[in-house]
Amino acid sequence: MAERALVIVPTYNERDNVVRLVEQVLAQDERIDMLIVDDGSPDGTGAIADEVAEQNSRVHVLHRPQKMGLGTAYLTGFKWALERQYEFILEMDADFSHDPAHLPQFFDAATNADLVLGSRYREGKVTVVNWPMTRLFLSYMANIYARAVTGLPLYDGTGGFKCFRRKVLEAIDLNAVKSNGYAFQIEMSFRAWHKGFRLVEIPIVFVDRTEGQSKMSNKIIREAVWMVWRLRWWAISGQV
Known part of the structure; x- marks a missing residue:
């Protein structure tokens, strides 16, 4: 991987994970930078991230005033990355359910793909x-x-361990993306696929979080149920 990569990690109450995660992500390749997007975590995650960033120029932090959702956190990060000319822009969870050791596999797969997705169900496995x-x-x-x-x-269209080439995000109207939870993952992949970009799934092992609390909610599930029909309609009506 010759080009620079940015791993975007949204955080909310992840103080027990953020330092270790930064260490393990940056250890995978010297060309990886990290952007932590913290949603005003009351447990002090943002302050800890700031301390890490002060000590390491490869770590950057954006602070948002309150919990605003996963999708908008990534959209904020995407725009930040595009402004700074990163070639590979990755999504990753903060809770170690996504193993940083998988990152080199994403870069290998990206040599023949525009969007690489870590799959928990590849070919039914x-x-x-x-x-x-x-x-x-x-x-x-x-x-x-x-x-x-x-x-x-x-x-696995709902997974959140992904690597975009910058041209994919440049081609998508990020201001038109409407969803926020798991539906956000489906919507971004659908928009990339609908524009003709090459999507490739690679197998990953997903380990449910062992620290902190899950962010799953009924609202997130309902959004995903309805969003797929909206995507189908948008495609039929030429709105994607």
Whole structure:
């Protein structure tokens, strides 16, 4: 990987993870920088991130006044990355459910792809650790549902471990992206696919968080259920 890469990590109450995550991400390749987008974490995550950034020029922090959602955090990060000419722009969770050791695989796959997605269900093989069977079933079926409604050719359209080439984000009207939770992941991939970019899934092992609290909510689930139909309509009506 000759070009620079930026790993964007949204945070909310992740003080127990942020320092270790920065260390492990930056250790993967010297050309990786990190952008932490903190949503006013009351546990002091933002202040800890600032301390890390003061000691390491490869770490950057954006502060938002309150919890504003995953999708808008990534959109803010995307725009920041594009302004600074990063070639590879990655999404990653803060809670170690995404293993930083997978990062080199994303860069390898990006030599022949425009959007690389870490898949928990590639070709039907489940690689999820620590999820109860009910949640695993819900997630697996949600991806089948999204694929059936939208036609998006992905085994795991709701995953959040992704690597975009900058040209993909430049081609998408980021101001038109409407969703925020898991639906955000489906929407971004759908928009990239609909514009003809090359999407590739690589297998990852997803380990459910062992520190902090899950951000899953019924609102996020409802948004994902309805967003796939909106995407289908937008595609039919030429709005994507």
